[in-house]
Amino acid sequence: MAEAAPGAGGERPAKAATSPTTLQGDFASAAAEFHVPESVLLAVSYQETLWESHQGQPSATGNYNVMGLTQVAPSDLLPGTAAEVDTSAPALHTLDAAAALIRQPASSLRTDADQSVRGGAALLASYERKLNGKGALPTTPGRWYAAVAEYDRASDSATAQQFADRVYATIESGAARTTTDGQSVTLAAIPSLVPDTSGIASQAAPQTSQQAECPSSLACSFVWADQQNFDVANRPTDGDPIRYIVIHSTEGSAASAIRSFRTGDQGAAHYVIGADGAVTQMVPTADTGIHADNKTLNMHSIGIEQEGFAMVDGSWFSEQEYESSADLVTYLAGRYSIPLDRAHILGSDDSPYALGTAAAVTTQHADPGTYWDWAQYLDLLGAPLSGNGQAVVGGTITIAPPYGSSYQPPLTGCPDAPGSPLTVCEPRPADFVYLHTGPSGSAPLLKDALLDSVGMPSGTTVGTDVSDKADYGQTFVVAALAGDWTAIWYGGQKAWFYNPGGRYAFANSAPAQTLLVTPVGSSPIPVYGRAYPEASAYPASLKALAATAEQQITPLPGYSILPGQAYTASAEVAGDYYSYGQVDAKDTGCARAGDCVEVIGDTEYYPIRYNHRIAFVMASDVQVIAAATPPTGTYVPFGPTRVLDTLTGTGAPEAAVGPGRTVGLQLVTGAPGGLPATGVTAVALDVTVSAPTAPGYVTAYPDGTTRPRTASLTFARNETVTDQVVAPVGADGQVDLYNFAGDVGLVADLTGYWTASGNGARFVAAGPTRVLDTRSGTGAPKAEVGPGGSVAVQVTGLPGGPATAGVSAVVLNVTATGASADGYVAAYPDGQPRPSAGAGLSLARNRTISDLLTVPVGADGKVDLYNSAGSVNLVADLDGWFTTTGTGSVFHTAGPVRVMDTRSRIGVRQGPIGPFTTVSLQVGAVAGVPLKATAVVLDVTAVSPTTSGLLTVYPDGTTEPAMADLNFGAGETVTNLVTVPVVDGRIDFSSAGGSVQVTADLLGYYAAD
DSSP, X not given: OOOOOSSTTOOOOOOOOOOTTHHXXXXXXXXXXXXXXXXHHHHHHHHHHTTOOGGGOOOTTSEETTTTEEOOOGGGBXXXXXXXXXXXXXXXXXXXXXXXXXXXXXXXXXXXXXXXXXXXHHHHHHHHHHHHOSSOOOOSGGGGHHHHHHHTTOSSHHHHHHHHHHHHHHHHHOXXXXXXXXXXXXXXXXXXXXXXXXXXXXXXXXXXXXXXXXXXXXXEEEOOOOGGGEEOOOTTTTSOOOOEEEEEEOSBOHHHHHHHHHHOXXXXXXXXXXXXXXXXXXXXXTSEEOOSSOHHHHHTEEEEEEOBOOBSSOOOOOHHHHHHXXXXXXXXXXXXXXXXXXXXXXEGGGSOOSSSSHHHHXXXXXXXXXXXXXXXXXXXXXXXXXXXXXXXXXXXXXXXXXXXXXXXXXXEEEESSTTSOEEEOOOOXXXXXXXXXXXXXXXXXXXXXXXXXXXXXXXXXXXXXXXXXXXXXXXXXXXXXXXXXXXXXXXXXXXXXXXXXXXXXXXXXXXXXXXXXXXXSSSOEEEESOOOOOGGGSOGGGHHHHTSGGGSOOEEEEEEEOTTOOEEEXXXXXXXXXXXXXXXXXXXXXXXXXXXXXXXXXXXXXXXXXXXXXXEEEGGGEEEEOOOOOOEEEEEEEXXXXXXXXXXXXXXXXXXXXXXXXXXXXXXXXXXXXXXXXXEEEEEEEEEEESOSSOEEEEEEETTSOOOSOOSEEEOTTOOEEEEEEEEOOTTSEEEEEEOSSOBEEEEEEEEEEETTSOSBEEEEEEEEEEEETTTTBSSOSSOBOTTOEEEEXXXXXXXXXXXXXXXXXXXXXXXXXXXXXXXXXEEETTSOOOSSOOOEEEOTTOOEEEEEEEEOOTTSEEEEEEOSSOBEEEEEEEEEEESSSOOBEEXXXXXXXXXXXXXXXXXXXXXXXXXXXXXXXXXXBTTBOTTOSEEEEEEEEESOSSSEEEEEEETTSOOOSSOSEEEOTTOOEEEEEEEEOBTTEEEEEEEESOBEEEEEEEEEEEOO
């Protein structure tokens, strides 16, 4: 289990969990108590909060707990902002109404999920009675449409219908998820459900003479902003392309923002989105909004204000707000060809400082803030993050801490109450990582020279201090690696963040589409906050403007890039400036020369991710370089060759390996008959533990790296165990084997390797397909395999299997059952002598043992399985093969890194997998695995089973295979290597027997390239 780093940014231990089905039961009980269809109650909650309790903390608009009930009083708002919110509105007091209905204190509905669900159910029932009389409540879900629409307390009828439509779409499709506090909730789909919409009048959102620019699915209206709050333009036809969408938070109600944009003179965004999901457009997208405190960004962006009050404790945003915003952004991005990534979908806190003056720096905002869930937002945009391998120096890395109760970095700058001093904030999920000056939690937080120069917080834990915080989705260049710490180039400095096992970032995300720039020459280069044209580019009518100090191309003080540093960049752009009202502020019709003019210069810039905010560098100052990427591998069978035997002194001294000791295997030497000197990325080893004096485990990992807290094989006292191990190779060509406890004998046989040269074979995931079962006569006579006996197994030319041509090796899940004596099974190509090395699978008398074996294939398409002693039944399933012809996937090393642990809620809900229960694990877009991975390679461990049993790992959405991957006895810890195809980014774990805790450590994955 990963340990928390000391200091800012470490993980907090997960709270002790209640039963993972408690919340599901709460919905069932409340539905029965208040006679509300359970599907309706579940779907309403899903559309309010995704079934999240948010630890009883309010949203940015005063919603609480799983039902999203609202409660806002003037005392909940920061000083000076109460006038921005009508706290008397009934829509802000649904929690109070619900508390009265169930006769519970309001506080219990805020903090207790059970009472929140009861209150939501009672409120729905009260709306249904009000709308349809006092008769019996309807029992069919479709007849609750009008009550559901009322529940949202929307600002208009169209938005109420939008909410109801989303609720009923959820009922129709079904939903299932595990919440951040470990609750597994499922809503079964009702595909044929037709809601009765007769109880609500169909009404479109009110329109003006200007048609709102929105997708048809959105409740969207248009209200004109005052013309002094935006610049009339004709984007992109006038040469002013739209490249960005900027997300803001209103820091008041949506209504107050709309009033301000209509009457004030402080600028306006293009859209305002309410907590209920209502969308109000106020500026045509062809015009330039004034919303980002940066002229360059305003010229090339669309601004969206998300409703969020200046709450004392507000820490999340409503699901309706996220959904409407994502629908709108997806529509706008498609219309203007804006990439759906964090280099183009920005927060206000990504906006660059225009100039280095105090006025320009201190007024730049930091919203939507640390509690905006960028992970959820990108998922809704259809652009979830993923990566394609381990972090490498010179490669890229995208920040991605888990947004949930397991990750709550400490923050300060929150008042306990209006008017009180700023103090430590309540623990809550956040979307950033802290940046340090060194690879330690005790190292100082990073500082920002520009913020220091104007007296703003820098190098602090204040939430609005962006100097030392990298946000979810921001992509940087890796500067260095040190164990669980990763350094990035950030603001001209090497910035370190805690990244245990690579879990807080995605490495090498879309390297082919990512530009990197580095300085030309040996001197630091300046960084700019705007991409303005040179003075000579301005027409005669704007020469006076071009000569002003405000208009000069001025670098940001204290910001530079040193030679050797590199930053991610977007496509090169020309410096430009749009003049509107610069000659005559009253010339709204653009009649005067110099008004409504797009000035485009010859100076070219690259937009870069400089620090928390984007910035610009001149193209003449930098050169474009390629991002480094980790090598991929194709498979080459080898040996088997004995590379270690501590009993004979082969590869290490002739002595048992003691507790806490490590043996290094120098595998890449370039010597004749050995592995090639270059290109080896990983190796396959059969590792055997003999005569252990204590129970323990062995970990295989690349030399020169921090030892992971994972197990490659586990063993009991005096037990002989063999397991296949896949291990990345260190930069020095060495693999390390670490023994956790007791004295053990270690034997390792090299059976193959992966090479970056491309000369090996690609992997094809398939099956599993049963190719041998001596119990039933499948693939061999129906008889036990006797001592010294062998069976030849046909693995090519079978239905669902490979053709003979081009197949170099197969991956078999081999199970030995009913062994009459201790021994081993060796696997090797048919037609060749049985090798002296390579145990393959160890046998124990009267035990059932499984192991994954990668076996070279004989010329006749067969492999042989040899039994050393006693009699045993053998079963083999084909899980895939390696081919040198046709298509297949290449191997990417990734880890080892823990991606699942039922004991600590890593990857899945907390708690053991019960008997005959299946748990689904997301592996796509996790720990660097791309969404389109074809298979993953895992070390899976069964821990503390209550009885003997089986564990099977298989692709999600497919039928569970007949043969298990792990066989275990009561109380026994068993590890096995698993290669499992991936479907829709997920794999399933199914237990047969008692309850069992399960861990899974990712070793690598296969992908098309």
